[in-house]
Amino acid sequence: MFLCSPNNPTGAVATHRQLQDFVEYAIAHQSVIIFDAAYSAYIKDADLPVTIYEVPGAEKCAIKINSFSKTAGFTGVSLGWAVVPKALAVENAPAGKANRLWNRRQSTFFNGASNIVQEDGLAALSPEGRKECRALVEFYMENARIIREGVRKTGLTVYGGDNAPYIWLKLPAGMKSWDFFDRLLNETGVVGTSGSGFGPKDEGYFRLSAFGHSENVEKVVARIESGLKLMEKGAPFPVDREGAPFESAE
Secondary structure, eight states, X not given: OEEESSOTTTOOOOOHHHHHHHHHHHHHXXXXXXXXXXXXXXXXXXXXXXXXXXXXXXXXXXXXXXXXXHHHOOTTTOOEEEEOOTTOOBTTBOTTHHHHHHHHHHHHHOOOOOHHHHHHHHHHHSXXXXXXXXXXXXXXXXXXXXXXXXXXXXXXXXEESSSSSEEEEEOOTTOOHHHHHHHHHHHHOOOOEEGGGGOGGGTTEEEEEOOSOHHHHHHHHHHHHHHOOTTOXXXXXXXXXXXXXXXXXX
């Protein structure tokens, strides 16, 4: 099972209770959870878990992966890590075997990150580096707040943006993700990510990202607030590519 929390694209964060349900299921069925925690540094709510290992028993069924990409700006540099507990037990493999196999795989097939990149990673983990990374996360989360509050003024339902750098928009009923992409681009000059690009279940949703310069984020939000008129009272809803009118979100 693959879990991404905080989630990309929705910005949602799994609760302790939800993770506990996954852990109990995995242990009962000898399943393995791959827990992607790339955005864990963005969690501000102290009541939310930043790692699956906060759940008792998770070390028996979960592998945690993380990255420097979203906290230290390493996107494209590609440096991360994986935690494979020695207590991890999988089907037909007792505790400890998965850990040994992972180490053998990495040692045999992977030459490792370059010395330069490793030095960068060590610098990011130093006291000064961690301070800079926290400041970067706070910068992006302020961007997320600006986007979230601004987009809500259009009448759209908005998720995320409080414990993750992504803002997930629920579009008016019947509106397709790519139709919204076109309208957003044509009316405001803003580009986002079509929800349907993440899979068929995400049709009717749209993602905005907080990764950017604050002055650009403010311009984007101002354009959306002034140029996107999806929910104006009495205004007709747009027509999709087949010519069928959209249903009212109400």
